[in-house]
Amino acid sequence: MVTIRPLALTDAPCMAELGDNEKIRTNLRDGFPNPLNAELAEGMIRRWMEKVPATFFAIEWNGEYVGNISLSPGEDVYRKTAEIGYFIGEPYWNKGIATQAVNLIVEFGFKELGLARIHTGVFEYNHASMRVLEKCGFELDGVFKKAVMKNGKIWDEVRYSKINGFKVACHTDIIDNPNKQ
Numbered sequence: 288m289v290t291i292r293p294l295a296l297t298d299a300p301c302m303a304e305l306g307d308n309e310k311i312r313t314n315l316r317d318g319f320p321n322p323l324n325a326e327l328a329e330g331m332i333r334r335w336m337e338k339v340p341a342t343f344f345a346i347e348w349n350g351e352y353v354g355n356i357s358l359s360p361g362e363d364v365y366r367k368t369a370e371i372g373y374f375i376g377e378p379y380w381n382k383g384i385a386t387q388a389v390n391l392i393v394e395f396g397f398k399e400l401g402l403a404r405i406h407t408g409v410f411e412y413n414h415a416s417m418r419v420l421e422k423c424g425f426e427l428d429g430v431f432k433k434a435v436m437k438n439g440k441i442w443d444e445v446r447y448s449k450i451n452g453f454k455v456a457c458h459t460d461i462i463d464n465p466n467k468q
């Protein structure tokens with residue numbers, strides 16, 4: 288069974304043990320520490336814990352920490368959009384865990400946060416992540432050609448999004464946009 292819950296400082300040692308892996312790092316932005324240790328993981332979790340509402344979650348599989356998943360809401364006109372990010376520890380790959388976790392956080396983002404859109408960019412070689420997004424009903428937005436520099440090479444970024452099927456409150460737009468008819 289897969290569940291998500293807000294990250295806690297006590298997750299730091301497990302996050303470091305699973306996250307300090309080149310196969311994970313190569314699919315994430317360079318801001319993800321290299322190497323990752325428990326002290327750095329604790330600092331990251333401490334910063335994420337300050338966010339209200341909580342948008343950085345631990346993924347649990349049968350009650351065990353197995354990875355992280357997050358929503359990072361945009362600002363200004365992008366405030367109803369969020370970027371999704373995630374990783375699963377390598378021993379737990381290909382069990383359907385990411386797919387279930389993405390579905391859970393998407394439901395949270397749409398129902399609890401009232402988001403209109405959730406999106407992400409996947410490096411061109413990360414076929415497992417593209418498959419996860421497609422299984423979760425994300426659609427291909429397009430390819431940002433040569434958008435990414437990772438490990439000394441330039442790569443395409445494949446962009447996916449999912450749109451909220453529920454009605455999103457937008458009455459403030461009438462106030463915000465004086466040009467709206």
Ligand SMILES: CC(C)(COP(=O)(O)OP(=O)(O)OC[C@H]1O[C@@H](n2cnc3c(N)ncnc32)[C@H](O)[C@@H]1OP(=O)(O)O)[C@@H](O)C(=O)NCCC(=O)NCCS
Binds near residue numbers: 372373376409
């Ligand atoms: C991507 C990642 C989250 C997937 O997690 P997971 O729990 O293994 O995902 P799932 O088991 O739910 O689904 C994986 C799917 O990808 C497929 N897959 C795995 N490796 C693949 C590959 N090399 N090529 C194509 N498909 C692949 C699996 O077969 C499965 O699809 P299926 O159910 O149709 O068989 C995990 O590999 C990971 O953490 N990678 C490093 C970090 C990362 O990439 N984060 C996302 C950045 S955009």
